[in-house]
Amino acid sequence: MKAYLALISAAVIGLAACSQEPAAPAAPAEAPAASAAATEAPADAAPASDAAPAEAAAPAAGNCAVTVESNDAMQFNTKDIQISKACPEFSITLKHVGTQPKASMGHNLVITKAEDQEGVFKDGVAAGPDADYLKAGDSRVVAHTKLIGGGEEDTIKVDPAKLADGSYKFVCTFPGHGALMNGTVTLVD
Numbered sequence: 001m002k003a004y005l006a007l008i009s010a011a012v013i014g015l016a017a018c019s020q021e022p023a024a025p026a027a028p029a030e031a032p033a034a035s036a037a038a039t040e041a042p043a044d045a046a047p048a049s050d051a052a053p054a055e056a057a058a059p060a061a062g063n064c065a066v067t068v069e070s071n072d073a074m075q076f077n078t079k080d081i082q083i084s085k086a087c088p089e090f091s092i093t094l095k096h097v098g099t100q101p102k103a104s105m106g107h108n109l110v111i112t113k114a115e116d117q118e119g120v121f122k123d124g125v126a127a128g129p130d131a132d133y134l135k136a137g138d139s140r141v142v143a144h145t146k147l148i149g150g151g152e153e154d155t156i157k158v159d160p161a162k163l164a165d166g167s168y169k170f171v172c173t174f175p176g177h178g179a180l181m182n183g184t185v186t187l188v189d
């Protein structure tokens with residue numbers, strides 16, 4: 001009610017101002033309206049802003065990203081990447097915690113449908129290092145990182161909705177790595 005009255009009076013003063021000189025009288029007219037709004041706003045807003053970060057934002061941020069490590073021993077540190085369906089998008093960071101260069105121990109993380117993995121791997125190896133061991137424009141690839149060497153990392157975003165119609169896997173397409181460096185991608189609630 002106070003704000004309503006403030007708006008009315010501001011409007012009246014504003015109208016009066018318009019009939020005279022627009023610029024100068026406008027400034028004093030705005031001041032009371034602004035301070036009325038300021039005193040009322042925190043009372044309404046405070047409970048909402050207290051609740052929001054605790055219940056929604058914090059857990060969501062933690063669940064919508066994962067880091068997968070790879071090393072000089074040709075291994076990922078997980079066999080299953082779990083992606084929450086609730087996430088509008090999901091971040092996967094591939095980290096190479098080893099020291100060897102990508103020419104000799106490069107890794108990538110490539111997500112495909114389970115039945116496409118072998119074909120994507122074979123065609124990727126054939127595509128060679130300049131193509132990051134991925135066939136150009138391969139439509140079977142749902143998402144992939146670039147090829148990285150020791151000390152490097154790369155982050156990709158995945159839309160969980162694109163993983164809903166089948167079973168999905170991940171693999172490193174560096175020659176000889178696929179047999180050891182692979183796993184499943186699982187959608188979870």
Ligand SMILES: [Cu+2]
Nearest residue numbers: 107172174177
């Ligand atoms: Cu690899």
